[in-house]
Amino acid sequence: MIRLHITAEGQTEQEFAKKVLNPHLALFDVYVDARCVLTSKDKRASREYRGGLLSYEKAKKDIQNWLKEDNHSECRFTTMFDLYALPDDFPGYEESLREADKYKRVEVLERAMQQDIKDPRFIPYIQLHEFEALILADPQQLDWEYLEHDRPINNLKSMIDGQNPELINDGPTTAPSKRILAEIPEYDKVTAGAAVACKIGLETLRQKCQHFNVWLTALEQLAGVKS
Secondary structure (H helix, E strand, O other), X not given: OEEEEEEEOOHHHHHHHHHHHXXXXXXXXXXXXXXXXXXXXXXXXXXXXXXXXOOHHHHHHHHHHXXXXXXXXXXXXXXXXXXXXXXXXXOOHHHHHOOOOHHHHHHHHHHHHHHHHOOOOEEOOEEOOOOHHHHOOOHHHHXXXXXXXXXXXXXXXXXXXXXXXXXOOOOOOOOHHHHHHHHOOOOOHHHHHHHHHHHHOHHHHHHHOHHHHHHHHHHHOOOXXXX
């Protein structure tokens, strides 16, 4: 049995890990726990504030603290961070910018992060380009949360037709989340993101999102159990 701790960029990724990844990975004897990355502490009030990837150094410290807190051989650790708006203090950041191939770019970043954390239990993962790429794997499922939005959803389907959702560019107005918001201004990542991804289902997400599939396959193999 493996206990997998996921450091998530925000609440949507945390909910996705708990509601979608956990029941699936449990079939492989991998049990998921997730928490948002620590952003700040109020020592006087004994409070922690989590959510939002503000800097690599903050994320690194939070990951390393969790590694120390649960220093057991059956534990594994991973991340779910977005490539879009990734802080520029990430290890390998400048090198990654020289890669035109986005898959190679994220490979450079993940490899550099793994080398920097220096723990064999750590498996870095950076989502191409952000969580909403998973939503665009099947935009039709947005209708579960946004009724009577047939035209905006059809616009998204036409926009994505034939494209690899992981390779939709990361411009400030054309990133996956920006495209969804342009059609459905009331789209709320926190309340709808994980629910829509759940409706889409892991099979479709894996077929449409290559890098996500590679990560999930690696997680399935952690305990050496075949479903």
